[in-house]
Amino acid sequence: MPLLQLKNISHGFDYTLFENVSLTLEPKESMAILGVSGCGKSTLLHIGATLLPPQKGEVLLFDKNIYQDDDTMRLNLRRYDVGIIFQHHYLFKGFFANENIELASLISGQEMDEGLLKRLGIAELMHSKIGTLSGGQQQRVSIARVLSKKPKIIFADEPTGNLDDKTAHDVMDVLLEYCAHESAALMVVTHNQQLARACTYVNYLHKDGLKEEA
Ligand SMILES: Nc1ncnc2c1ncn2[C@@H]1O[C@H](COP(=O)(O)OP(=O)(O)OP(=O)(O)O)[C@@H](O)[C@H]1O
Ligand SMILES: [Mg+2]
Numbered sequence: 001m002p003l004l005q006l007k008n009i010s011h012g013f014d015y016t017l018f019e020n021v022s023l024t025l026e027p028k029e030s031m032a033i034l035g036v037s038g039c040g041k042s043t044l045l046h047i048g049a050t051l052l053p054p055q056k057g058e059v060l061l062f063d064k065n066i067y068q069d070d071d072t073m074r075l076n077l078r079r080y081d082v083g084i085i086f087q088h089h090y091l092f093k094g095f096f097a098n099e100n101i102e103l104a105s106l107i108s109g110q111e112m113d114e115g116l117l118k119r120l121g122i123a124e125l126m127h128s129k130i131g132t133l134s135g136g137q138q139q140r141v142s143i144a145r146v147l148s149k150k151p152k153i154i155f156a157d158e159p160t161g162n163l164d165d166k167t168a169h170d171v172m173d174v175l176l177e178y179c180a181h182e183s184a185a186l187m188v189v190t191h192n193q194q195l196a197r198a199c200t201y202v203n204y205l206h207k208d209g210l211k212e213e214a
Contacts, residue, residue, distance in 0.1 A: 001063055002026050003153045003185040004048060009057035011043055018044065020209040021057070023201075025153070028179055030186035032196035034214070035205035041189040042087055042157050044205060048187055049084045049155040050074040062152065080108055083151030085159045087189075089142035091130045098126035101145045108149040119174050120144055121167065136162040143171060147178055154179070156188040160195060172198055 002024045010019040017040035025031060035041050046052040048059060053067040060066070062081065066074055078084070091100050098112075105112045117123040120140045130138060139162050146154065156175060160168035172188075172195045179186050188199065196202045203210040 002060070003062060004187065005058075005060040006044075006048060007058040007060070009044070009047060009054045009059070011040065011047060011052075011054045011056075016207070018205060018207055018209065019056075021205070023203070023210060025185040025187065027183040027185060029201070030176060030179055030188065030199040031201040031203060032199040033187065033189045033203055033205055033210075034191065034193065034196055039205050039207075041205055045155050045157050045187060045189055049082055050078050051084070080149075081152045083146040083149055083154040085143055085146050085154065085156040087157035087161070089139050091138055091142055091145070093129075093131045095130060096126065097122065097128055097130060097133065097141045100130060100141060101126075101148055104145040105148045110148060110150045112148050116147055116174070117144055120171065134162075136164075136167065139163065140167075140171065143174070147174070150182065151184060152182070153185045154187070156186065158189050158191065160190065160192060168192065168195060 004025040006021055006023045009021040011017055021044060023031060033041050047054045050066055058065055061077060101112055120143060122137060122140045122144060125133060125137055143159055160171050163171060175186055176198060178184060190196050203212060204214050
């Protein structure tokens with residue numbers, strides 16, 4: 001069973017951003033989405049991640065048509081099964097890093113993974129207040145928070161945007177290994193072509209759909 005299916009999705013705000021976007025992601029598969037700034041990559045990610053009903057088309061998560069029903073189904077999916085790494089990370093600023101991660105673990109009933117914190121290079125930062133961390137450090141805390149929930153699918157919006165090359169590679173590896181181990185799927189927006197090539201599929205978002213070329 002595919003974890004995610006987008007069928008002929010069209011969306012826009014003042015004008016149409018994209019039409020006829022279709023994709024399928026099976027367990028252990030990953031897809032990188034590239035495209036010029038403002039073409040609608042974040043919008044498309046939000047549509048897949050239960051956050052935004054598209055103007056046209058259908059979104060199936062775990063074979064369920066998610067915008068057909070009331071909010072309860074989407075809320076439950078978001079709490080337990082869908083991991084969203086936002087372009088602008090949303091952490092609780094006045095809290096400590098470990099509190100932010102523990103909160104996510106608590107809500108979903110999953111254990112926090114110490115090894116993961118080490119892999120992300122943030123184990124030593126757990127007792128720092130979020131407001132005192134650098135942008136890239138905060139980004140990795142938000143990734144740890146999402147993974148500690150053990151989602152079946154991850155939507156990541158430029159998760160390596162604030163990171164140096166080496167750390168960016170490590171973070172991408174962590175995400176891909178997570179998918180391999182947990183049979184999860186990953187949809188990731190990036191501007192980094194080299195990182196994108198590590199994914200199962202690389203697609204560019206155009207006005208008339210997803211394509212393999214820029
Ligand atoms: N809620 C909204 N209301 C009105 N316009 C919006 C809304 N969300 C996004 N847009 C507009 O839609 C367009 C696409 O935005 P989006 O954030 O999806 O682009 P993007 O491809 O992710 O860009 P970037 O690479 O800069 O992150 C932009 O022009 C943006 O201003
Ligand atoms: Mg964006």
